[in-house]
Amino acid sequence: xxxxxxxxxxxxxxxxxxxxxxxxxxxxxxxxxxxxxxxxxxxxxxxxxxxxxxxxxxxxxxxxxxxxxxxxxxxxxxxxxxxxxxxxxxxxxxxxxxxxxxxxxxxxxxxxxx
Amino acid sequence: xxxxxxxxxxxxxxxxxxxxxxxxxxxxxxxxxxxxxxxxxxxxxxxxxxxxxxxxxxxxxxxxxxxxxxxxxxxxxxxxxxxxxxxxxxxxxxxxxxxxxxxxxxxxxxx
Numbered sequence: 001x002x003x004x005x006x007x008x009x010x011x012x013x014x015x016x017x018x019x020x021x022x023x024x025x026x027x028x029x030x031x032x033x034x035x036x037x038x039x040x041x042x043x044x045x046x047x048x049x050x051x052x053x054x055x056x057x058x059x060x061x062x063x064x065x066x067x068x069x070x071x072x073x074x075x076x077x078x079x080x081x082x083x084x085x086x087x088x089x090x091x092x093x094x095x096x097x098x099x100x101x102x103x104x105x106x107x108x109x110x111x112x113x114x
Numbered sequence: 115x116x117x118x119x120x121x122x123x124x125x126x127x128x129x130x131x132x133x134x135x136x137x138x139x140x141x142x143x144x145x146x147x148x149x150x151x152x153x154x155x156x157x158x159x160x161x162x163x164x165x166x167x168x169x170x171x172x173x174x175x176x177x178x179x180x181x182x183x184x185x186x187x188x189x190x191x192x193x194x195x196x197x198x199x200x201x202x203x204x205x206x207x208x209x210x211x212x213x214x215x216x217x218x219x220x221x222x223x224x225x
Contacts, residue, residue: 031211042203042217043158050211090157094211101146101165101210105157 006091006106014114019078021109023091031094032074033103034058034066036087043090049074081113116141120204120216127194127223135189135219137178137204145206147171147180147187152201152218161189161202194223 004025013019025032034046045058047066055066063085065077078085088110092103121136139147146165150158162171167182176191187204204216 033213035215040217043215045213048211092158101207102148102160102163103150103158103213105159107155107157 004091004093004104004106006089006109008109009107010110012112012114013081015082016080019081019111021076021078021089021091021111023074023076023106025072025074025091025093025104027093027095028071029093029095030071032068033092033094034064034074034076035090035092036060037090037108038087046076046089078111081111083113085111086113087111116145116206116208116212116214118204118206118214118216120202121219123201123218124220124222127221129196129223129225130193131223133189133191133194133198133221135202135204135221137187137189137216139185139187139204139206141185141206141208143208144182145208146210147178148205148207148213149176149178149187149189150203150205150215152203154200158203194221196223196225199223 007022033048035043044060049055049068052071088108090108091106095102117140119138148163149161151161152158162173164171164180170179178189199222201218201220203218207213
């Protein structure tokens with residue numbers, strides 16, 4: 001199916017554990033983004049990627065690691081989860097051509113850290 | 115710097131009421147402006163956009179006009195429906211690869 005998919009949709013983990021959230025897009029878009037959504041803060045950018053093997057920090061990168069070995073995948077890893085990382089995480093990709101300058105979002109991954 | 119300020123919520127309206135959600139921005143240069151909508155349990159999706167001053171974006175009965183003189187991009191709809199209940203986000207993009215979002219405004223429409 002065409003689009004952008006995130007997995008898992010729901011995850012419960014414990015403090016100190018490593019967690020990886022997956023993001024896959026089928027359009028070969030160059031730019032991809034990870035946001036977290038928290039009440040009162042809206043969306044905050046964690047990391048973004050301009051292309052395979054090119055990533056950069058956003059507004060709130062501490063505690064997160066990303067990689068992008070293939071254009072279509074952009075996983076987000078919490079190396080040692082903390083309770084403050086309980087949030088809803090959204091992956092997005094940016095269109096090209098007539099869809100340029102528009103973000104398309106995945107359905108989100110709700111992470112709870114106990 | 116770049117930032118978006120939007121109306122605090124939550125907003126509750128009766129069906130067929132008029133909707134306005136205020137959005138103002140601070141930006142360098144001439145950003146593109148957007149409204150995104152998030153339905154319960156889903157990701158954000160583009161509702162409408164405007165790329166230059168005085169442009170009006172419109173979709174599904176919603177409208178917003180890019181006002182450079184007041185740095186605003188207020189969202190309006192003449193007659194809301196229950197199905198419009200969602201969270202609405204104003205956003206700007208100054209460069210094409212950077213996006214700044216407001217905190218979101220929750221709208222509930224009651225029959």
